Amino acid sequence: MNLGLSILSLARFQFAMTTVFHFFFVPLSIGLALVVAIMETIYVVKKDVLYKHMAQFWGRIFLLSFAVGVVTGIIQEFQFGMNWSDYSRFMGDIFGAPLAIEALVAFFMESTFIGLWMFGWDRFNAKIHCAFIWLTSIGTMISAMWILAANSFMQNPVGFMINAKTGRAQMTSFSAVIKNPQLWVELPHVLFGAFVTGSFVVAGMAAFSLLRKKNVTFFRKSLKVSLIIGLVATLGVVAVGDLQTRYIIKEQPMKFAATEGLYKDSGSPAAWSIISGMDTKNHKTNWSVEVPYVLDILSYHKLSGNVKGQNTINKEFHAKYDKKFGKNMNYYVPTKTLFWSFRVMTISGGLFALIAIVGLIFNRASSDLIMRQRWFLWVLGICTFLPFAANTTGWLITELGRYPWVVYGLLTIADAVSPNVSVASLLISNIVYFCVFSGLGVVMIVLSRRALHHGPDDLLKAADDAPYDPYGKGALSHE
Amino acid sequence: MSNLQLLWFVLVGVLFSGFFFLEGFDFGVGMTIKSLAQTRAERDVVIHTIGPHWDANEVWLITAGGAMFASFPMWYASLFSGFYLILLLILVALIMRGVSFEFRSRMESDAGRNFWEWAAAIGSFLAAFLFGMMFTAMVKGMPINAHGDMTAHFTDYVNLFSIVGGVAVTLLCYLHGLNFIRLKTTGTLRARALQWAKPLYWVLFAGEVVFAILLYFNTDFFTKKPISTLILVVVLVVLTCLATWGVYGNHEWLSFISSGLSLIDVVVLLFNGLFPRVMVANNSVNSILIKDASNSPYTLHLMTVIALSVLPIMLVYFIWSYWVFYKRLAS
Numbered sequence: 001m002n003l004g005l006s007i008l009s010l011a012r013f014q015f016a017m018t019t020v021f022h023f024f025f026v027p028l029s030i031g032l033a034l035v036v037a038i039m040e041t042i043y044v045v046k047k048d049v050l051y052k053h054m055a056q057f058w059g060r061i062f063l064l065s066f067a068v069g070v071v072t073g074i075i076q077e078f079q080f081g082m083n084w085s086d087y088s089r090f091m092g093d094i095f096g097a098p099l100a101i102e103a104l105v106a107f108f109m110e111s112t113f114i115g116l117w118m119f120g121w122d123r124f125n126a127k128i129h130c131a132f133i134w135l136t137s138i139g140t141m142i143s144a145m146w147i148l149a150a151n152s153f154m155q156n157p158v159g160f161m162i163n164a165k166t167g168r169a170q171m172t173s174f175s176a177v178i179k180n181p182q183l184w185v186e187l188p189h190v191l192f193g194a195f196v197t198g199s200f201v202v203a204g205m206a207a208f209s210l211l212r213k214k215n216v217t218f219f220r221k222s223l224k225v226s227l228i229i230g231l232v233a234t235l236g237v238v239a240v241g242d243l244q245t246r247y248i249i250k251e252q253p254m255k256f257a258a259t260e261g262l263y264k265d266s267g268s269p270a271a272w273s274i275i276s277g278m279d280t281k282n283h284k285t286n287w288s289v290e291v292p293y294v295l296d297i298l299s300y301h302k303l304s305g306n307v308k309g310q311n312t313i314n315k316e317f318h319a320k321y322d323k324k325f326g327k328n329m330n331y332y333v334p335t336k337t338l339f340w341s342f343r344v345m346t347i348s349g350g351l352f353a354l355i356a357i358v359g360l361i362f363n364r365a366s367s368d369l370i371m372r373q374r375w376f377l378w379v380l381g382i383c384t385f386l387p388f389a390a391n392t393t394g395w396l397i398t399e400l401g402r403y404p405w406v407v408y409g410l411l412t413i414a415d416a417v418s419p420n421v422s423v424a425s426l427l428i429s430n431i432v433y434f435c436v437f438s439g440l441g442v443v444m445i446v447l448s449r450r451a452l453h454h455g456p457d458d459l460l461k462a463a464d465d466a467p468y469d470p471y472g473k474g475a476l477s478h479e
Numbered sequence: 480m481s482n483l484q485l486l487w488f489v490l491v492g493v494l495f496s497g498f499f500f501l502e503g504f505d506f507g508v509g510m511t512i513k514s515l516a517q518t519r520a521e522r523d524v525v526i527h528t529i530g531p532h533w534d535a536n537e538v539w540l541i542t543a544g545g546a547m548f549a550s551f552p553m554w555y556a557s558l559f560s561g562f563y564l565i566l567l568l569i570l571v572a573l574i575m576r577g578v579s580f581e582f583r584s585r586m587e588s589d590a591g592r593n594f595w596e597w598a599a600a601i602g603s604f605l606a607a608f609l610f611g612m613m614f615t616a617m618v619k620g621m622p623i624n625a626h627g628d629m630t631a632h633f634t635d636y637v638n639l640f641s642i643v644g645g646v647a648v649t650l651l652c653y654l655h656g657l658n659f660i661r662l663k664t665t666g667t668l669r670a671r672a673l674q675w676a677k678p679l680y681w682v683l684f685a686g687e688v689v690f691a692i693l694l695y696f697n698t699d700f701f702t703k704k705p706i707s708t709l710i711l712v713v714v715l716v717v718l719t720c721l722a723t724w725g726v727y728g729n730h731e732w733l734s735f736i737s738s739g740l741s742l743i744d745v746v747v748l749l750f751n752g753l754f755p756r757v758m759v760a761n762n763s764v765n766s767i768l769i770k771d772a773s774n775s776p777y778t779l780h781l782m783t784v785i786a787l788s789v790l791p792i793m794l795v796y797f798i799w800s801y802w803v804f805y806k807r808l809a810s
Contacts, residue, residue, distance in 0.1 A: 063581055070534060071577035075570055077544050081559025082566060085628070088559075092552020093774040097782055100545035104786060107538040108793045112800045115531035119804065163775075170775045418560040420628035425563045432567060436574060443578075447585045 010426035011083040011417050014433065018075050019399075020392055021437045025069035027391050030144060030191065031198015032062035033137035035229055040130045042225070054222055055133070056121075057456040058202055061448055066114060068440055075433070083426070087406055087416035094160055094171045095150050102146035110139035144194070145187055152183035154407050155398070156251055162410075169410060182251065185244040186398075192240055193394065195233035196352055197387035202226035203359065204384025205452050207377040210370065215455050220370065223363050223380075231356035238349050242298075249299050249307070252408070254317070255401030257310045258335045259342035260295060261285055266307040270295035275343075280335050283311055310335065325412065333403045341393035348390035355383060480755060480770045483779040487550035488757070488769050490786065492750040494543035499652075499742040501536035504735075505529050506649075507656015509576055509603025512596050515657065515675060519589075521668055522596060524808050526580055528663040531804050533580070535797060537573070549782050553627055553772035554757035561621060561629025561758075562613050565636055569609045576602030607652040608645040612636065615644025618749050619697045623760035627767055640697040647686045648745065654679055654722070655738040661731045665807050673726060676734070680723040687716060698759075700752040711748040715741055 036055050043051035077099065080088050088095070116124075117132040124132075153160075159176025160169050171177060203226040206219040249256045257263075261276040263283050272294030277286040296305050310332060317331040359380060362370040370376070402408060406416040508529050516522040529536075547555045559566060575598040583595035616636050623629045657679075660672040691712050695701050700708040718741040725734030753759065758767040773779060 064585075067578050067581040070537075071574040074537075074541060074573055074577075077541055077548075078559060078566055078570060080548070081544075081555045082563055083560070085556035085560035088548065088552050088556040089627070092548060092555065093778050096545065096547075096549030096552055096555070096774065097778055097785075100542065100549035100782060101785055101789075103538060103542040103545040104789050104793065107541055108535060108797060111535040111538050112796055115535060116800055116803065119531045123803065171778050171781075174781050418556075418628075419626070420624075420630050421560055421563055425567075428564070429567045432571060436571060440574075440578065443582060447582065450585065450587075 005423055005427065007421060007423055007426055008414055008417050010423065010430055011421075012413065014083060014426065014430050015079065016399075017430070017437070018072065018079060018433060019395070021441070022069065022072040022076055023391060023395060024388055024441075025065050025072065026144075027190070027194035027197040027387070028065040028201060029062065029069045029198075030137075030140040030194035031196065031233075032058065032065060032201065033133065033140050033198070034195055035198045035202055035226060036062050037130070037133040037137045038229060039222075039225060040133055044126050044130045050218065050221060052126075053456050053459040054218065054225070056459050057218075057451075058222065059117075059133075060451050061201070061205070063114075063118065064444060064447055064451075068444055070111075072437075072440075082429075083418055083421060084406075084416050085418040085420070087411065090168050090411050090416070091154075091407060092168070094153055094169055094177065097171070097174070098146040098150040098177075102143050106139045106143035106146060110136050110143065113139065141191060144190055145183075148187045148190060149178060149180065149183050151398075152180045152186055153177060154405075155186075155402060156180060156182040157407055157410055169407070181247065185240065185247045188240040189237060189244050189394075192233050192237035193387070193391055196230060196237055197391060199226040199230035199233060200352060200383045200387050203230055203356075204381050205448070207380035208384075209452060209455060211374060211377050211381070213371070215457070215460075216371070218456055218460075220363060223359065223370070227356045227359045227363070230352060231360065234349060234352040234356060238353065241346070241349065245298060246300070252401060253308050254310060254313045254331065254333055255338070255397065256299075257308060257313060258333045258338040258401060259397055260307065261288065261335060261339040262307060262309040263311050263335075264309040265312055266295060266309065268296070268304045268306045269293050270299065270305065270307045272298060276339065278335055278339065280332070283314075283332065321409065329404055329412070331404065334400050338397050338401055341396045344393040345390050345397070348386050351386065352383070355379060480768075481776065481779075483776060483783060484550075484769050484773045486783065487546070487773065487779055488750070488754070491543060491547050491550065492746060494539060494546055495750075496743040496746045498536075498539035498543055499648075499746055500739045501539055502533075503607075503652045503655045503739065503742045504659035505533045505536050505656075506603040506607040506652040507654065508659060509599045509656070510607075510649075510653055511600075511656055511660065511672075512603075513600035515660070515672060516668070519592070524664055524668060525660060526583070526599075527808055528660060530580065531800065534577075535800070537577070546782075546786075550774060550779060551757055551769070551772040552774060553767055557623065557627045557629055557758050557767060558617065561623070561631060562616070562636065565609050565613045569606055569613075572602040572605035572609065574602075575599075576606065603652075604649060607649045610645075611648025612641045612645035614648075614749055616641040618700070618752050618759055620759040620761045620766075623758060623762075623765045623767070625765055627758070627765075629758075640693045643686070643690050643693055647683075647690050648742075650679065650683050650686055651738065651742050651745070654683060655735070655742060658722070658725075658731070658735040658738045662735055663807055665809055669807075673729065676726045680719065680726060683719055684716075684723075687719060698752060700748075704751060704754075707751050708748065711744060711751060715744045715748070718744060 036059050039051050039058065040055035043049070043055060080095070113132045113135040117129065117136060120129055120132060157169070158180050159171060159173035161172050162168070163170045203223055206223040206226065209215065209219045210223070245256070261273055261278050263285055269292065271290040271292045273285075273288035273290050276288035279286055293303050295307055296302050299305065299307055314331045318328070322328055358376065359370070362373055362376060404412050404414070406413045508525055511525050512522050516525045544555070579595040579599035579602065583592050583599070586592040586595060613636070619640055621629050621631050621635055654676060657672040657676045661669055661676075664672070718737045722734045722737035722741065725731065725737060755769050756766045757769055757772050760766045
């Protein structure tokens with residue numbers, strides 16, 4: 001049976017599917033860990049028990065997200081060996097190290113302290129308990145650092161040589177791998193993006209509850225905390241995004257040209273296309289709505305300068321790589337996807353900043369404007385989902401913009417795939433993951449909605465009675 | 480073979496040992512959710528015995544996989560792409576049981592709780608069984624070509640030897656889980672775990688004898704390393720005797736430590752037999768050797784420095800978290 005499927009396309013689809021799904025929960029967990037940690041810190045400082053309940057309540061969403069993030073993360077680690085064994089052989093000397101360090105340094109920290117946090121409410125004083133969520137939160141961020149160190153090498157290989165005998169990449173300088181400039185624009189962008197995700201999920205869910213007019217004080221205070229974090233994080237993500245853009249235009253001009261839908265060189269001064277009609281077959285732009293000078297401002301913070309188009313870069317790449325790899329390759333990246341992804345991502349960023357500011361004004365303590373402007377609560381509610389679109393489109397740009405490379409300029413995607421895995425195996429695994437992810441996604445949404453629907457009533461009530469804790473003092477017996 | 484390569488072969492073995500010792504009882508406890516525990520309250524208790532720990536225990540597996548990648552990428556690439564479908568099932572099993580504990584606690588109906596209890600029990604069973612099966616098949620020898628790619632057929636993974644290996648590991652994990660429950664609970668659960676362990680230990684003895692015989696016929700362990708293999712098999716039987724004594728004499732710590740050490744002994748037995756290879760090929764010229772499979776001395780040196788400086792710190796808080804929750808749970 002020939003379905004016209006190749007192991008390469010199936011393995012690529014699987015990588016996209018598993019990574020996108022995993023990366024719903026990664027930024028959510030990193031972000032929620034920080035939001036919950038800040039809430040619990042406010043409780044420790046102000047000694048206002050409302051903030052303890054806040055940390056506990058939003059902690060429930062965090063724990064759900066964390067559980068799904070952990071289990072989908074194991075697939076990521078196994079996948080390099082399962083689907084991309086020739087990649088693993090080529091890159092093992094460099095790629096394995098950050099992965100192992102991530103597990104050793106970050107995963108043990110996160111998983112141990114989250115266990116202590118979950119089950120330790122009655123066993124530790126407030127300050128020590130608060131330290132647990134901070135250690136979990138820091139663990140999640142360290143984890144991001146190591147996995148992005150690995151990704152940054154794939155985007156911009158540094159500190160290595162190619163072993164002439166084995167043909168494999170070999171690390172020559174660990175410090176160069178860590179100091180990779182790609183990492184230090186990518187990591188802050190991802191972290192701020194994660195904080196935006198965590199805070200806007202809390203803000204959006206709080207808004208849904210405010211629409212139902214339940215536990216108004218609790219949710220308005222949650223909204224305030226999350227929107228302040230959200231605003232700071234949005235400003236951070238935009239600022240770092242700007243740094244990253246100016247870095248990408250130098251290091252990966254093809255990726256940048258595609259996000260702007262440029263085929264021909266822009267000439268100076270460069271106009272920015274808000275939207276364009278692109279002909280990806282003939283490599284030309286048919287029409288576009290342009291704003292003069294803006295592309296130069298974005299790219300160089302100047303009012304002049306040429307931005308290279310994909311056609312020029314394609315020619316340069318043919319000259320640079322064709323002979324080296326002994327094949328005539330296509331260097332055009334999926335332009336339309338990158339172009340529209342970039343717009344979804346940046347427009348989301350702008351919206352987050354605007355909504356956070358308006359929200360904080362509406363929600364100020366002296367006014368109940370927020371309760372009367374129901375349309376705004378709906379807008380906020382929709383913002384629960386927007387960060388996921390922004391994160392996903394961001395990664396689509398980063399990863400698809402690397403085409404045709406798996407390691408930029410060193411190894412093509414086609415040479416990375418496992419040669420011994422059959423189409424049938426890959427088809428089965430794709431179907432299985434698709435079903436598992438659909439199921440997990442539905443359960444996640446249902447359980448998050450349910451947690452929100454019940455609200456924090458049980459926590460507020462339980463404050464009077466002793467809470468049930470299997471490890472609490474009363475529940476335990478000594479021999 | 481350099482000292483660093485040898486060290487990392489041992490370290491990968493240590494990480495897998497840690498994984499089987501710790502996640503071994505997690506898998507066992509997971510299986511008891513739908514066997515030993517008979518009421519909702521009992522199921523709550525057995526889940527709570529591993530509640531704060533199972534996630535960190537599973538990190539031993541992730542670290543073992545990462546360490547394998549960071550030290551022997553040829554091994555990692557060949558093993559993971561070769562045992563594709565088994566690993567896919569293992570992943571599904573780990574996903575199901577991984578989310579089940581959190582999801583079960585949110586269920587409001589008995590049917591919902593029941594579903595996730597089964598997910599935990601079946602996931603735990605499958606993970607233990609399939610890991611046993613995979614490692615048994617790995618030491619038996621698989622069709623591997625000169626590039627290191629394995630193209631195995633159904634009977635290469637699924638045969639009498641690998642099934643017995645899978646059953647043996649499952650049984651070891653189950654008993655290890657019962658021994659853990661004996662340490663962590665009181666009352667009827669504790670008594671029932673003891674009761675159930677008694678007959679199962681006799682089944683385990685029988686299983687170990689069958690496994691040892693099959694090991695003799697299916698691997699080159701006894702011909703290439705007769706003395707060390709024999710010693711390790713004897714140690715396995717001795718540890719099982721000690722655990723049985725711990726059951727009949729009601730020494731809970733003795734049983735638990737012995738069942739944990741017997742899982743480690745199985746890992747050592749397999750790694751000892753593998754040495755100096757990392758993958759055994761049917762055609763012995765294609766077996767992948769430690770000396771050819773590793774990363775450069777630079778990376779191995781780097782990883783050694785990092786691992787040896789981080790591991791002690793990590794072990795301190797890891798063990799501390801057990802000490803924090805070291806108390807029996809009332810039924």
